[in-house]
Amino acid sequence: MLKSYLGDQKEVIVEAGYTIRETLISLGMNPDLVAGIFVNQDQQSKDYILQDGDIVNLLAVIGGG
Amino acid sequence: MNGYGGTILRVNLTDGKISKEPTPAQLARDFIGGRGFGIYFLFKEVPKGIDPLGPENKLFISTGPLSGMMAPGGGKCDWTTKSPLTGGYADASMGGHFTAEMKYAGIDTIILEGISTKPVYLFIDNDKIQLLDASSLWGKGAIDVEVELKHKYGEEYQIAAIGPGGENQVLYACINHDFGRQAGRGGVGAVMGSKKLKAIVLHGTKSVAVADLESYRKAGLALYKACKDAEGLAEWSRYGTTVVTSWCNEVGALPTRNFSAGSFEGIDHINGQAMRKEIVITDKGCFGCPSPCGKYSNMKRYNTQVEGPEYETIGLMGSNLGIADIQSVAEANRLADDLGLDTISTGSCIAWAMECYEKGILTKADTDGLELKFGNTEAVFTLIKKIAHREGKIGDLLALGVKQASQEVGKGSEKFAIQVKGMEQSAYATHNATAMLLAYMTCDVGAHHNRSWAITYDLQVGREKVVPEKVARIIWLQNFRPMFDVFGSCRLQWVELGIDRELYCPLLESITGIKRSWQDLEAVGNRIWNLTRMYWARENDSFGREWDYPAQRFYTEPPKTGATAGQITKFEDVQKLLDMYYEQRGWDDNGLPTQATLETLNLTALVV
Numbered sequence: 140m141l142k143s144y145l146g147d148q149k150e151v152i153v154e155a156g157y158t159i160r161e162t163l164i165s166l167g168m169n170p171d172l173v174a175g176i177f178v179n180q181d182q183q184s185k186d187y188i189l190q191d192g193d194i195v196n197l198l199a200v201i202g203g204g
Numbered sequence: 205m206n207g208y209g210g211t212i213l214r215v216n217l218t219d220g221k222i223s224k225e226p227t228p229a230q231l232a233r234d235f236i237g238g239r240g241f242g243i244y245f246l247f248k249e250v251p252k253g254i255d256p257l258g259p260e261n262k263l264f265i266s267t268g269p270l271s272g273m274m275a276p277g278g279g280k281c282d283w284t285t286k287s288p289l290t291g292g293y294a295d296a297s298m299g300g301h302f303t304a305e306m307k308y309a310g311i312d313t314i315i316l317e318g319i320s321t322k323p324v325y326l327f328i329d330n331d332k333i334q335l336l337d338a339s340s341l342w343g344k345g346a347i348d349v350e351v352e353l354k355h356k357y358g359e360e361y362q363i364a365a366i367g368p369g370g371e372n373q374v375l376y377a378c379i380n381h382d383f384g385r386q387a388g389r390g391g392v393g394a395v396m397g398s399k400k401l402k403a404i405v406l407h408g409t410k411s412v413a414v415a416d417l418e419s420y421r422k423a424g425l426a427l428y429k430a431c432k433d434a435e436g437l438a439e440w441s442r443y444g445t446t447v448v449t450s451w452c453n454e455v456g457a458l459p460t461r462n463f464s465a466g467s468f469e470g471i472d473h474i475n476g477q478a479m480r481k482e483i484v485i486t487d488k489g490c491f492g493c494p495s496p497c498g499k500y501s502n503m504k505r506y507n508t509q510v511e512g513p514e515y516e517t518i519g520l521m522g523s524n525l526g527i528a529d530i531q532s533v534a535e536a537n538r539l540a541d542d543l544g545l546d547t548i549s550t551g552s553c554i555a556w557a558m559e560c561y562e563k564g565i566l567t568k569a570d571t572d573g574l575e576l577k578f579g580n581t582e583a584v585f586t587l588i589k590k591i592a593h594r595e596g597k598i599g600d601l602l603a604l605g606v607k608q609a610s611q612e613v614g615k616g617s618e619k620f621a622i623q624v625k626g627m628e629q630s631a632y633a634t635h636n637a638t639a640m641l642l643a644y645m646t647c648d649v650g651a652h653h654n655r656s657w658a659i660t661y662d663l664q665v666g667r668e669k670v671v672p673e674k675v676a677r678i679i680w681l682q683n684f685r686p687m688f689d690v691f692g693s694c695r696l697q698w699v700e701l702g703i704d705r706e707l708y709c710p711l712l713e714s715i716t717g718i719k720r721s722w723q724d725l726e727a728v729g730n731r732i733w734n735l736t737r738m739y740w741a742r743e744n745d746s747f748g749r750e751w752d753y754p755a756q757r758f759y760t761e762p763p764k765t766g767a768t769a770g771q772i773t774k775f776e777d778v779q780k781l782l783d784m785y786y787e788q789r790g791w792d793d794n795g796l797p798t799q800a801t802l803e804t805l806n807l808t809a810l811v812v
Binding site: 169181183196198199 | 480
């Protein structure tokens with residue numbers, strides 16, 4: 140689902156220095172649809188400020204619990 | 205019969221008679237297994253109007269064709285009974301390794317009937333089946349009993365046990381297995397306790413025939429590969445269901461202080477990150493699971509350990525109680541597990557009592573001196589023990605569940621008893637999430653999310669919207685998701701990892717020899733759905749639309765804080781949702797399947 144916001148790409152390079160939330164909005168995503176943010180494998184909040192070299196995985200929860 | 209153990213084991217606890225019958229091929233064809241077998245037997249064998257805690261109730265434990273097989277998460281069995289909590293249909297899905305052992309012992313369903321005069325445990329080792337004296341186990345915690353029985357018989361024996369909660373017939377007592385897995389909801393543990401059955405010890409070493417061995421290997425490996433290749437596998441495995449905790453808080457879905465809000469200020473102290481930082485030792489999976497959601501945790505402050513907590517317990521025993529400390533939530537989890545209480549219902553009952561206390565409806569005279577304010581961790585620990593032992597006024601009151609407790613206390617407390625059909629709502633606040641609200645309203649065991657989950661869908665479509673598409677989504681999920689409980693496998697591989705569900709069809713065909721598409725399988729799901737609905741109608745003369753109403757809070761009291769501050773669903777929209785739901789289901793205006801629907805589903809003979 141989230142890939143649809145990135146032209147169906149699995150990966151995209153973004154600028155450091157912004158929060159995850161700001162970055163999601165800049166990519167056209169509704170931040171509410173992103174359930175999990177994992178920066179270098181650790182879960183972080185959407186207020187996390189991106190650093191150079193960070194690898195961020197996004198998780199949407201479609202099926203739920 | 206390919207894919208099945210082949211036997212129904214009948215255990216009469218009144219006269220001690222143990223007998224076996226072959227599993228009917230037509231039953232396997234029509235109802236497949238798991239909860240399908242459960243509702244069939246419940247309708248057929250348990251007379252109308254019986255006392256759920258009396259000798260005429262039965263407890264059915266069923267595997268499915270994927271139980272114990274090369275299927276990701278093929279470790280689930282289904283426990284079905286008439287619920288002492290709700291007076292209606294109850295089933296609970298239990299993970300771990302019990303189901304595999306049942307399959308290897310050649311058993312598809314265990315039927316527990318009657319009541320023993322003294323505490324016993326059921327011992328099954330392939331064809332050696334006995335009822336043995338459990339007087340030395342009675343009174344002990346479920347985890348302690350599991351340890352003791354494993355020491356006695358061996359690590360390879362699988363144990364399911366009740367704690368004091370089940371022994372004392374707390375109406376939401378659960379059954380424990382594998383140190384941290386439960387048949388959790390609906391009071392299945394109370395039914396086991398009413399029969400004076402303390403535990404089941406199980407071991408099996410028989411083979412299971414499959415229709416096409418080569419296709420089975422190929423299909424099973426394809427499913428495992430899909431899991432291995434799934435995006436998100438690492439994240440789901442690392443954090444388990446706690447992945448969603450912070451997000452639920454952000455979108456106003458985290459139950460907070462008895463569902464008075466959907467966001468909690470202490471979230472950073474109870475989310476997945478807090479868990480991994482403070483308490484998690486290692487991951488733990490069920491039989492055949494490639495995405496272990498379980499977490500073994502060590503609580504240094506209390507010098508105790510638990511498997512958990514997972515999201516539901518964090519919600520109901522953390523934020524819902526105003527507790528902002530993961531170690532305390534984990535300790536509450538451990539107490540509930542060992543004492544044999546469903547953490548969801550327990551958390552909800554305590555939250556209701558806390559709100560009563562803060563409003564002056566209950567005083568210290570009613571709470572045996574406990575100061576039941578939100579956030580009082582020690583009071584929570586004490587209360588869990590009191591509930592399990594039905595000790596004191598408050599312990600005995602809360603053992604009834606939140607619906608009955610609030611009816612006894614009155615004074616307006618019914619308005620904030622967060623339940624549907626008598627079952628306490630699980631951990632998604634639904635102040636403004638109409639699809640998820642409908643899911644809770646129409647779930648066939650009461651307010652549980654296991655059948656359909658639609659939080660993201662609500663956010664995508666528009667959370668306040670009341671549209672036919674939302675209703676169609678919930679109905680589709682209700683026909684589809686519980687099929688995993690029929691198969692005897694976990695749903696989280698589809699739910700969390702998003703693997704292609706089409707991969708299950710060749711696996712099922714290779715095992716059973718019966719080709720079924722998802723259209724066929726959902727038709728079985730729809731049949732089961734209508735049957736569980738008819739069971740409620742059979743057992744409750746007044747059953748109808750009002751039984752589907754949500755907790756009042758969700759249409760009368762908007763949260764004051766958090767992501768859903770000021771938001772609420774209108775009662776007229778509750779009615780619109782039900783109108784659309786009944787129409788799409790082929791039910792009448794009162795929510796009962798029409799004769800035409802029952803005929804189409806070939807259920808008329810069974811429901812007479």
